[in-house]
Amino acid sequence: MARRSATALSAGSSSVQDYVKVIYSFTEWQERPITASQLASRLSVANSSVSEMVRKLMDLGLARHEPYSSVELTEDGLHLALAMVRRHRLLETFLVRELGYRWDEVHDEAELLEHTVSDTFIERLDQKLGYPSRDPHGDPIPTADGGITVPSALPLRELDDGHRGRITRISDANPELLRFLAAESIDLDAPVTVLERKPFGGPLVVKVGDTSDARTFDFGEELTTSLWIESDGVHAGCRLPEPSRR
Template sequence: MKAIPTSSSVEDYVKVIYAYTEWQDKPINSSQLATRLGVANSSVSEMVRKLKDLGLVNHQPYSSIELTEQGLTLALSMVRRHRLLETYLAQELGYRWDEVHDEAELLEHAVSDTFIERLSAKLGNPSRDPHGDPIPGPDGQIDLPVAHRLVELDPGHRGEITRISDENPELLRYLDEERIELDAAIEVLGRKPFGGSLVIRLGDSEHSRELDLSDEIGAALWVRDTVTHKDCTVPTR
């Protein structure tokens, strides 16, 4: 496959397009992309045209934006870089999980492929980052756990927290204070009356505790209740 000339902006765009669709089937549109990147709609329109010319996205006016095979390959490469750097910052340098995203954003464009592969080996080739997001392999394969947002689950549903969205650093700090973390056992007990908060039991039966959570928190927590996984394999270059 012919190498595509890229820039940090191109890499950021394809990574954000991928991240938006990783945990849902709904494609992203230009307005949503502009919001996620914090740029004007006109800037997005210009960049999407460039991405289309490079063969990285499929897009028609007023329609959603979807990655091509080449675009997905590049996106997964950048996601691998980002999540390995987040893991290194958290595990080796003592960064909190609400701090690693912005730092990894700065570093991911500056390091080489050789550095990333040596970093992965140093970390023991981790399969997920500090927030539970899966780390793609060097061959472009990514293993997504079958999981659902906590807020969408019915009373009585049990599982374990497998992913925590990193979109809101303040929410991550709150979860840290409340000791809500990855792999914790969780059970949905119900809701408070009149559209109130979501009531859950956290922890195993011996050390469990009940908590009231807002819908915003419930939407940020992803719960796995099976060991079934979905593989997404991207052809190598």
Template sequence: MSSSPIARTVPRTTVDAADDYLKTIYSHTEWQPDPITPNQLATRLGLAPSSVTEMVKKLHAAGLVDHRPYGPITLTPAGEQRALAMLRRHRLIETWLVRVHGYGWDEVHDEAEVLEHALSDRLLDAIDAQLGRPQRDPHGDIIPAADGSLRRPDAVRLDQAPFGFAGRVVRISDRDPDVLRVLDQLGIELDEPVWVGESPEGGAGVAILRRAGTEIVVSPAVAGSVWLEARPEV
């Protein structure tokens, strides 16, 4: 892995933490436009706000983030490049664990969090080649190319899709393993065509129609974790 500005001034363990911060900041805005706040970042990382404040100061000094007191945190071009490199590592490792080692898609996140800091660039490239240069991970998240480029589908979250919307599942958030297990039980997976049905009374969830003609109602938590790409022909 190439060195970053912060790598020359702080211990390696802090560099790993910095990479986690940058990856989390990027991921927050990957599927919605609002930048992350320090409190949101602390919650996502499971850290005390004071710890986050100190690290954000270091990242700002290293030219990796922009931040003003009490304001949101955004990545600089250098910070975004570093974040994309870490996302590439994380998502390739998740794909490798599922395809080669038989992990479930609800089991890979924590393993990848550890391994992404340990694998060499050479081994990562070998994994990428072994997998056939995949373009997305088991949850549908785009794997950035080695140069940091990526093309994200134009998708809408299931709980925000209008009645009658026709599309295919292109992304499922991996933040909640319980949601992934529910989707497994329902047999809902990437690329499945679905139609958004009429919402149940009382906002108890979202109704979806499946190709077999069956209708199911998924909970708000599940609906908020699924993204659909419009496909009128489905």
């Protein structure tokens, strides 16, 4: 199968695994291609290093790239990316549930572990955890065959006044933001209502919680781009992502 061949092809190369995972993750919640310069920024490496690695990915049959255009995964690249995303998110879930890690601590730990554990370990870990569908930040966990459920959600900043929904994903890009949310007891599935947008680029006024315990916050740009809201009554189905084709 493609997933197995891609994994075997890239065994032992953590850099290859990291690159395909970042390319996929960049497009997971929003259908937007990633450029080489954006890839360099996400991985905190030089543009020259990205160019060299992208050429390697192309030689391995994991990516396609034309000069001055986006970097896209092939079918093998997509399957490898989903396998690595699955490892990472299951490990994050395990660290939080079983070892008492905070949700702002797990990303870097999972980054180290995902390259070292076996496929058997991951499958037994999935069983031990009860086959979770999402990680501690709300990101969906792919199934063993590459299926994935991505909620129909939008960043908080894109919602109109009066919009109601629930927090379905919280970006893990900033650990300090996660610590702030934890201190305020703002977590996944918390009800959210957009009250108003302050003028002249001001904060978004948001009510968090049910009627009995609702609190009002003024959220700035970083918070409103980090919180993803699923509207009440809207659900997404399971899908297997398809690589772009030319």
